[in-house]
Amino acid sequence: MRLSKEETDELLRQIGLTEDQEIDCDQCLALVAEFAEQEACGARVRAALEAVRQHLAICGECQEEYAALCLTLDNAETKPNG
Amino acid sequence: MPRSNEQWVSRLKARQDTTLIELRGILIRNLGKALVRHSHVDEGLIEDMVQDSVMRILDRLDQFEGNSQFVTWATSIAIRVAMGELRRRRWKDVSLSQILPDANTTFAGTVDSAPPPERILMRQSMVQAMYEAMEKCLSERQRTALLAELKGMPLDEIAQRMGSNRNAIYKLTHDARKKLRTGLEAAGYTAEDINESTSEVIA
Ligand SMILES: [Zn+2]
Numbered sequence: 332m333r334l335s336k337e338e339t340d341e342l343l344r345q346i347g348l349t350e351d352q353e354i355d356c357d358q359c360l361a362l363v364a365e366f367a368e369q370e371a372c373g374a375r376v377r378a379a380l381e382a383v384r385q386h387l388a389i390c391g392e393c394q395e396e397y398a399a400l401c402l403t404l405d406n407a408e409t410k411p412n413g
Numbered sequence: 414m415p416r417s418n419e420q421w422v423s424r425l426k427a428r429q430d431t432t433l434i435e436l437r438g439i440l441i442r443n444l445g446k447a448l449v450r451h452s453h454v455d456e457g458l459i460e461d462m463v464q465d466s467v468m469r470i471l472d473r474l475d476q477f478e479g480n481s482q483f484v485t486w487a488t489s490i491a492i493r494v495a496m497g498e499l500r501r502r503r504w505k506d507v508s509l510s511q512i513l514p515d516a517n518t519t520f521a522g523t524v525d526s527a528p529p530p531e532r533i534l535m536r537q538s539m540v541q542a543m544y545e546a547m548e549k550c551l552s553e554r555q556r557t558a559l560l561a562e563l564k565g566m567p568l569d570e571i572a573q574r575m576g577s578n579r580n581a582i583y584k585l586t587h588d589a590r591k592k593l594r595t596g597l598e599a600a601g602y603t604a605e606d607i608n609e610s611t612s613e614v615i616a
Pocket of ligand 1: 357386
């Protein structure tokens with residue numbers, strides 16, 4: 332089995348970011364809307380949402396979905412009412 | 414017309430037609446924006462994805478905690494449904510054995526031929542320790558999932574081929590990463606060493 336330099340780097344990066352407790356993809360989905368709104372308006376996210384940031388740094392799929400969600404956030408329908 | 418989170422939830426729970434139509438319209442627009450980089454996605458496919466998404470959203474209304482706008486939450490679910498479908502299409506003809514033809518053989522990495530300075534030597538021995546931990550400490554399932562992910566296969570697709578689900582595969586790879594970290598620590602490498610080895614460009 333041969334890993335390229337990029338794959339080896341990526342694995343080391345992920346190991347370096349690994350926490351004993353991490354949220355999984357379903358827990359990330361439950362929190363990502365709130366995380367995206369707070370990040371979009373530059374707010375400091377509440378502590379529980381830091382786990383979302385950590386998950387997004389490791390999980391390519393959740394990161395891809397988060398990036399796509401951010402593309403929708405300038406939409407009038409997603410802004411607070413009133 | 415803007416409405417409160419509570420109105421969205423109560424009207425969708427009552428399966429109110431006008432609210433369902435409005436939600437569909439918003440999700441079609443939002444998926445159009447979210448998938449703008451996927452040029453092959455046409456309106457028909459988006460409508461199918463929205464249909465599936467609305468079912469999923471209705472199933473999960475009780476899980477909405479109201480910490481974001483309802484529409485943002487609904488859009489996040491629609492994006493998961495849509496991306497899952499796109500990944501399924503993109504990867505449908507690729508098997509695990511195609512991307513991991515030799516997953517259980519001895520690991521090897523690229524070795525530099527130039528005389529290595531100290532940092533490169535340290536990185537090489539760290540990488541060697543990581544490979545040893547991969548062989549010794551990981552189960553075959555952990556190794557397969559971790560390597561398939563490194564080769565770029567999405568978690569949902571790995572899960573489908575391993576008879577599992579995305580969440581369980583994430584947990585499997587999380588356990589694998591923890592074991593590798595422990596293996597590296599046992600070989601004398603600190604978290605700082607690991608982070609430094611990837612924060613610099615070492616040829
Ligand atoms: Zn994830």
